[in-house]
Amino acid sequence: MTLSHDSGGTGRPVLLLHSTVCDRRMWDPQMVALASAGLRALRVDLPGYGDSPVPAQPYNPAEMVIEVLDGVDEFAVVGSSGGGAVALEIAARWPRRVSALALLCSAGPDLDPSPQLREVWAQENALLEAGDVAGATELMVTTWLGPLADDATRAHVRTMQRHAFEVQLAAAEVEELEVPYEVEAVTAPALLVSGAHDLPDFRTVAADLAARLPDATHVPLDWAGHLPSLEDPAALNDLLLPFLTGR
Template identity: 30%
Template sequence: MSETTETGVRRTTVQVDGETASYLTAGQDGPVVLLLHGTYWSRVWLPVLGRLAEAGLRPLAVDLPGLGRSGGELTLETATVPALAEWVARFASALELSGPIAVAGHDIGGAVAQHLLVHDRLDVPRLALVNSVLYDSWPAPHVARFRDPKAAVATTAGELLAARRQAVKAALAGAATEQRIADYVDPWTDPRVRRSWLAMAGAADSRYTLELVPALQRSAKPKLLIWGEDDGFEKVEYAEKFASEIPHTTLVRIPDADHIPTENAPDQIARALIDFLTP
């Protein structure tokens, strides 16, 4: 199944583990860039996809299982960072992707991206992180409260939708409009997606990034951090620490942008990614 928008971005699907994996893409050929989301969905990458394709790249922004438009449903076991990294590797295999695959991650998707690089689940020559979780920066309080199974079970659909709406509004900051907020929140109207999101929240654990630090410090592969400076969830101080401690890392700061800076400064972020991915 494939659907094309007027911007040239297509939403299409592939089967992974017997379930439908939905992803956004643009362009036809060129070096593959795998774009991973975290507690949101592939919508976070939409503003830059067309720009990446115009520069000769082949961007693929996948919805993790049970989230966004993908089928399936996450559990506490399948929502861990290592399990999601294994799923992403199977997604790449289902698309018959071969050779080097650059990876970019946002939010918890950044933890998955770091895991893919360190554990060689894919041939990742370059790693980009956009307002990603780092070290012990996560889970954010509005996510961490759902790590308590009792809190997750007691949360009604209306309460979770309201909480997600509030988080999206804060993450978009100056880019927030009623239509954009509605677009972002839409997947959570599906009970299966709400359950999957609660599983991701329940499985959120900073040990999955802390344990990667020694290997990242030994890695000679280029790394790029792109950071909305006003992020109240993933603070820029963590990016500064990462850039100072992890070799071969460049930090690009985006002023007046929050946790989803692709909406605030798509041209600037696309240019930073293009310059990094097409040296």
């Protein structure tokens, strides 16, 4: 199974991996900006999101993404939240192929969930088990978007999250395979972004990775929640583009 994907622009490739609250449409505000900066943006729907169904067999998301990049020898990768965890795995398992790594409010392999995060997961599971997909969707929108997100952005995330729930609930349960890797195997320079209005877990992940990666910069954003690329695209692009272009 090939993951759904599309691209825009020409030049050095930049892989975009979405949050697990969204799908590849979350990168709409970055696609034009990256192309205008002389980069080729390639965005992928992870398994069970957007136009990518849940596979019928056990799968590893990072390996499925690498299949999309067949023929692309070197690329930068930008990952948001759960997509950040996939981006980190790719950078660690295929370090020679990753030229730069940007993680936006990323999850990580050693995440120890806080009481706040455990409560969000418990509420989400309870709502989905009760068949209240709308309620679970609204919980995600409320939890993961910061104060700068406008009504249109909230509606956009609501659409993506509800679709993901519907796709995943309609599919059979299939194991997602975890492949062990060492974070310290990453060689690419890394930009680690966290948000002051996010749950504390993701600030902890960013600080931890900043201490463990060989060439990392942690940039806390005082205005951001969990999805800064959607909450204030212009501000995030102003941070991301110089990192990716070196200008």
